[in-house]
Amino acid sequence: MKKNVQFVLLSFVIVLMIGCSRPTTDVDVEGTVQVEVAQSVELTVTALATDTPVPTTSPTFEPTAADSVAAATAVSTPLPAETTSSSPPNGGQMTRRQLFAALAEMNTAVIDQVTAAQDLLIVDPALNDAAWVADVTTIMDAIHTSYAEMVAFEVPAQGRQAHDRSIDAIGVCDAAATAVTTAVSAGDEAQMRLAEEDLSNCIHELVSLNSAFTQGNGSRDADNTPAPTFEARGCAGESTGFVPLIDLGTDTYQGFAGGLYPGGLNERPAELEAAGLALADEIAPINGRIVILSVGMSNTRHEFDTLIEVAAQDDEINPEVLFVNGAVSGRASQTIDSPTAQYWELVDKRLARANATAEDVQVVWLKEAHSFPGRPFPDDALTFLDELRRIVDAIGQNYPNVKMIFLSSRIYAGYANAELHPEPYAYQSGFSVKWLIEEYINGELSENTPWIAWGPYLWADGVNPRSDGLTWVCDELIGDGTHPSDSGREKVANMLIDFFKTDTVTRDWFLNQ
Known part of the structure; x- marks a missing residue:
């Protein structure tokens, strides 16, 4: 339990530190991403190391309401000293691998927020409990903050497709969070259920994106591989040619x-x-x-x-x-x-x-x-x-x-x-x-x-x-x-x-x- 909560806290701190730095980006001739970070902000880099696996699913844990709120408000919690550095690696450069990992970490933070919200909205809904309403509101506010930070995160041209997809996916979560807050404030359980369903469904796209980022980071040469693509089959995929089992x-x-x-x-x-x-x-x-x-x-x-x-x-x-x-x-x-x-x-x-x-x-x-x-x-x-x-x-x-x-x-x-x-x-x-x-x-x-x-x-x-x-x-x-x-x-x-x-x-x- 303690380990999982620490993971959630770390994810939220990474989101805040990356988002608050509001880096500007350029691309050098070798394809790495130049990141200029404000000197007053310490960017966490060990969590984005090239050999660190990128989470592709939400962690499994059993949070209490207090845990859920702690996770949602953990953005102000300082990281342990050994996990911080005063500047990015490679002389201020962020590689493609690190960019994908950064986007995945930000996506994963939202997955954790939505998971915490599910535990409150599904397990113990208490619309007449002021403390419960406050807990839900806190987590919804954290989702709004994550969306704003993702929008503010600047990326080079090569990373814009992946970044745009993350913005769109978290945007769905953001809209659902607004609907949850509105329903909870009105004491409307039926509308809250509908909004919670939309909130839960937004996880799928985020996990899908993280899977693509992981595939892009899967080789030693990942820093030089193309950005992951997202080709839609759409209504053109009307047949596979497979024969039904029956x-x-x-x-x-x-x-x-x-x-x-x-x-x-x-x-x-x-x-x-x-x-x-x-x-x-x-x-x-x-x-x-x-x-x-x-x-x-x-x-x-x-x-x-x-x-x-x-x-x-x-x-x-x-x-x-x-x-x-x-x-x-x-x-x-x-x-x-x-x-x-x-x-x-x-x-x-x-x-x-x-x-x-x-x-x-x-x-x-x-x-x-x-x-x-x-x-x-x-x-x-x-x-x-x-x-x-x-x-x-x-x-x-x-x-x-x-x-x-x-x-x-x-x-x-x-x-x-x-x-x-x-x-x-x-x-x-x-x-x-x-x-x-x-x-x-x-x-x-x-x-x-x-x-x-x-x-x-x-x-x-x-x-x-x-x-x-x-x-x-x-x-x-x-x-x-x-x-x-x-x-x-x-x-x-x-x-x-x-x-x-x-x-x-x-x-x-x-x-x-």
């Missing part, structure tokens, strides 16, 4: 057979089906409700929020079914794959707000993704498989009455204009789910693992209809090409509701008899 059957993708289940089949094997039917007979209200919990990241959160809205108007659904959205924006698979991950504390708070407990959860819809994959297939899918294996084990440990976990892989990502989780990884993640279920069928998973099976399979090859007619057109995703738009969310919500209404192991307890 249509691939016994044919193969890079040597691996299709189908949702072994043998290229899309139906559950008899033994798995029989076990599911037996468990279905055991599902009955606990404390007056049958809790279906969603687990996952931002896409899952958006889609399940829409499901809750749609289900509220559907008289065919058993009124004893209670949907609880446990998905949290920015929580990719690598951040929740431990039973003690902070994510599960957020989920428990969501349950408590719905007047439910961990013991009430009987059914889980799990939809996750590994953020910023970059390894070739099947290595990327195997990494995600390892994480899914740990996640279902964590569910079994944290929610002792869970009887069923239904998994879905990602929707189409060919329109993505960032590296958060584009194709081919969205398609290939379906193999991870398939292989996990095969391991369960073969008795290879932990004894804590509940019964698991496929939920709705959501991937289709863009505008190319799969065998059941499903497509994904560009308008069904928002501008980043990664997250579903309102129509895309509704499509997934309806697919999930239809699944619960018609599947043999869910319909008897899901439908209003």
